Amino acid sequence: MDSSHLLYLLYGGNAVYRQEAKLSILSALRERRVPDSFTITLMTDEPQTFEGWPVTVIALSTETLAQWKGAYGYTHRRKACAIAAGAKLADKTIFVDTDTVFFKDPALLFERISDQQYLMDEFEWEWAEAKLRADYVAFSDELIANGKAPADSLKLYNSGICGMTRANAGLLDKAIALIDEWNGHYAKLHTIEQIAVSFAMAGTNVVTANDCIHHYYSKKRYHHTMNQGFFDHHGERYHADLPTLAATVPVHFPKPSLLAKVKAQPRLIAVSKAFRPAAKLMIQGQKVATAEYLQPYCRKALWVRAIELLRQKHATARKIEHLIKICIAPAQQAEFRALLN
Structure with a gap:
């Protein structure tokens, strides 16, 4: 049987994001039908806050986080580095943004991943549309000037979910190289990381995960308040009933x-x-x-x-x-x- 794991990245010591991660993990555990169908790995600089949780914790040092941020200081480069490292730890890896909850068994998503197929959160738009957006214009102009503009049919995906096999872990090295190459656009395009992943996946088969998850990036204020309410009421120490209790937090506000x-x-x-x-x-x-x-x-x-x-x-x-x-x-x-x- 192939080894499969969900991969999370958490750093900075912010209780709001820690609670995001914990609610997401609880939703995955609640929806999991076969106990050994996948494991959960957490890369974090606060390993002590997950003591007793059914996750494999990989402690991140200040030095590692600084290295992952890169020479140009792009925060979300760390995510690409975490996926690059985590994809080598199992046959199949699904990276999960912490502001994501599962309402179906994550095992269904692992079935969609193969050496010939990647998994992403959701399709956003093709390059033909993206390049006309105000925040993309300068970036597009530079790509054209350098002879590196993609085909108009290139699909851009949200990377709140990013899944691949161990054999394809090298794709993230390509994405990281693009992130560094595009350093002049970090300020205007905060999503350079997911654009780079989409560019690296060009010409491959990509399927989406949004029929199994809710990525609430646009509704954070409301989900954060529900997360806080849950942990104020039940506490953050893990116990066997906690995944079921977390079902009282609605998937959608x-x-x-x-x-x-x-x-x-x-x-x-x-x-x-x-x-x-x-x-x-x-x-x-x-x-x-x-x-x-x-x-x-x-x-x-x-x-x-x-x-x-x-x-x-x-x-x-x-x-x-x-x-x-x-x-x-x-x-x-x-x-x-x-x-x-």
Whole structure:
């Protein structure tokens, strides 16, 4: 039987990202149907925080992290280096960004990987579209000037999931060389790492993983608050029930039901268009379809975002108070007002 492992990278000592990693690992363990179908490897500079967790921990030194960052100081180069090193440790490797949760068995994804086929998170766009984007123009112009522009049909993928066999580990060396070559574009193109991986995969077979995972990079604030709520409630020490308990954290942040939207309409009619997005969040925050222990966390996240939107629209104190009375039940109004300070 081939050896297969999920690979994570965690560094910097930030509790938010540690909790991301732990929730992701718990989701993988919960969905795993056959106990020995894959293992989990974590590369980290805080190995002590995973003591007792069912993962193989590879401790990273300050020197290693500095070396992986490279001569030009690109943070996400470390990810490519971690994949390059981790892909040599098993027959099949799937690198997983920490802000990713599984809702199907990761073993299904290992079945999609072969020496002839790679696995990525999701397809984003072809080069024909990407090169016209404002943040890509200077990069594209340089590639053209150097005679290195790819075909318009080149597919660019999100690298939140990146899977390959041991035989193809060398592909990351190509990607790292491209990352270094493109050092002048780090500031404008923060995703140089995943662009480089997509370039290195040009002409190969690539399949995607987004039918089995949710990569919540665009909704971090809401997932972070749910992650915090879970670990505040259950603690971070691992025990056998923790993967099942983690199922109480929704894979996607809950949206209001159709009935809730209908009930909200009479109140929203009284709100001007400019303030309606904030008003919707104010109403939504009163009751979120989650486990009871998570509701205060979700409510706070929604209301903090509502306040940000109100301030972006330069809402006066009088306008905000008016919206509070329209949108929020009397029993919860004081809680919202406390967030304004």
